[in-house]
Each structure stands twice: as C-alpha cells, then as structure tokens.
Amino acid sequence: EAAVTQSPRSKVAVTGGKVTLSCHQTNNHDYMYWYRQDTGHGLRLIHYSYVADSTEKGDIPDGYKASRPSQENFSLILELASLSQTAVYFCASTSRISNERLFFGHGTKLSVL
Amino acid sequence: QQQVRQSSQSLTVWEGETAILNCSYENSAFDYFPWYQQFPGEGPALLIAIRSVSDKKEDGRFTIFFNKREKNLSLHIKDSQPGDSATYFCAASAGTQVVGQLTFGRGTRLQVYA
Numbered sequence: 001e002a003a004v005t006q007s008p009r010s011k012v013a014v015t016g017g018k019v020t021l022s023c024h025q026t027n028n029h030d031y032m033y034w035y036r037q038d039t040g041h042g043l044r045l046i047h048y049s050y051v052a053d054s055t056e057k058g059d060i061p062d063g064y065k066a067s068r069p070s071q072e073n074f075s076l077i078l079e080l081a082s083l084s085q086t087a088v089y090f091c092a093s094t095s096r097i098s099n100e101r102l103f104f105g106h107g108t109k110l111s112v113l
Numbered sequence: 114q115q116q117v118r119q120s121s122q123s124l125t126v127w128e129g130e131t132a133i134l135n136c137s138y139e140n141s142a143f144d145y146f147p148w149y150q151q152f153p154g155e156g157p158a159l160l161i162a163i164r165s166v167s168d169k170k171e172d173g174r175f176t177i178f179f180n181k182r183e184k185n186l187s188l189h190i191k192d193s194q195p196g197d198s199a200t201y202f203c204a205a206s207a208g209t210q211v212v213g214q215l216t217f218g219r220g221t222r223l224q225v226y227a
Contacts, residue, residue, distance in 0.1 A: 031212055040219060041219050041220075042202055042216075042218050043202070045214055056211070100147070100162075100206070100213065102213055106154070
C-alpha cells in the first residue's frame with residue numbers, strides 16, 4: 001500500500017504568519033498534489049507537481065505556494081496565513097502509469113487564529 | 114455552482130440494507146468518476162471508479178450505476194455493515210485534465226446501524 005506521510009498532523013498559526021506543511025511519499029510516484037477540505041465540503045485542488053523542481057497551479061492556488069525539491073517531498077507554503085485558510089490539508093500522490101488512483105495522507109488540520 | 118453534486122449530506126440505513134448514494138454532474142467533458150471513502154481522522158481512499166464508456170461497475174458489495182444521458186450516477190452498497198459508516202465522496206475528472214485533478218462533491222455521511 002502506498003505511503004504518504006504528512007507533517008505536522010495539526011498546527012495552530014497566527015494571522016499573517018508563515019506556515020509550511022510537508023508531505024513525503026515513499027512509493028516513487030511521479031505526481032503529487034495538495035488538496036484542501038473545508039468542513040461540509042469536498043476537496044479542492046490547490047497545487048500539484050508531476051516532476052521534481054516543478055509545480056503547477058490547481059483550482060484554488062491564491063494565497064499558497066508549493067515546492068517540490070525531490071520526487072519524494074512536496075511542501076505547501078502559506079506566506080501570510082489568513083483566517084480563511086483554516087482547513088484540513090491533504091497531500092496525495094499517484095503514479096503516471098496507475099489507474100489514476102490517488103493515495104492520500106492522513107491530513108494536516110490547520111487552524112489560523 | 115457545484116460541478117459535482119451529491120444530493121444527500123447524510124444517509125442512515127440498518128445493517129443488511131442496501132445504501133444508495135446519489136451524485137450528479139454538470140460538465141459533459143467528465144469521463145472518469147471515482148468514489149472515495151473517508152473515515153474520521155483519515156484521508157480519503159479510493160473505493161471504486163467508473164469510466165463514462167460503461168454504465169455499471171461492480172466490486173464486491175459496491176456497485177456504481179452510471180447514466181451518461183442524465184449526467185448522474187449512484188453508488189450502491191449492498192448488505193451494509195457498521196464498518197461501512199464513513200463519508201463517501203463522488204468525484205469526477207475529464208480526460209483533458211491533469212491526472213489526479215479531481216472535482217469532488219461535498220460528500221455523503223453514511224451511518225449504518227446494527
């Protein structure tokens with residue numbers, strides 16, 4: 001089973017502060033993604049990457065940056081955290097040759113106060 | 114405007130019954146429809162998926178029925194078990210989109226009582 005590990009599991013941040021969420025996968029997957037989930041809503045794609053050192057904007061990229069320094073690691077960066085960014089963030093990965101199955105991490109619960 | 118809509122926020126069934134979760138979509142370009150299952154405190158996990166060239170996909174107790182003309186689909190969970198209690202997300206993507214770029218519905222929370 002594919003393993004996607006996120007850290008931290010939860011975080012409290014102050015408005016205007018910088019937040020970095022980390023994701024690590026050990027399955028040699030090409031694609032990695034950051035989704036956000038708001039209470040009572042589905043997941044929405046923030047950023048994704050299909051190769052190291054390259055990231056792409058998803059459906060809701062505003063206020064977020066992403067970094068993929070290696071195939072295994074993918075970070076989501078909130079330079080100036082805002083209240084509206086309080087949510088659960090999920091990292092996912094998949095293989096280029098898979099049947100499009102996404103493997104999700106356990107999520108990071110972010111509270112911005 | 115929701116592109117993928119799940120008609121029920123929650124659904125309750127008794128153990129042994131068939132749970133039916135409904136989903137509809139707006140974008141005619143969508144051609145891949147996965148259902149993800151999520152337990153509290155965990156990330157979603159792929160349960161079953163269907164492509165628009167098929168009208169039915171079965172995997173054990175789980176079946177997807179797909180109606181392309183009506184732009185809707187449903188997930189049937191036969192012989193529901195308390196362990197099936199979870200939130201189920203209908204999702205969709207188009208072949209023109211990047212692999213993994215899914216549009217999710219808001220989810221249906223299923224409760225199965227023993």
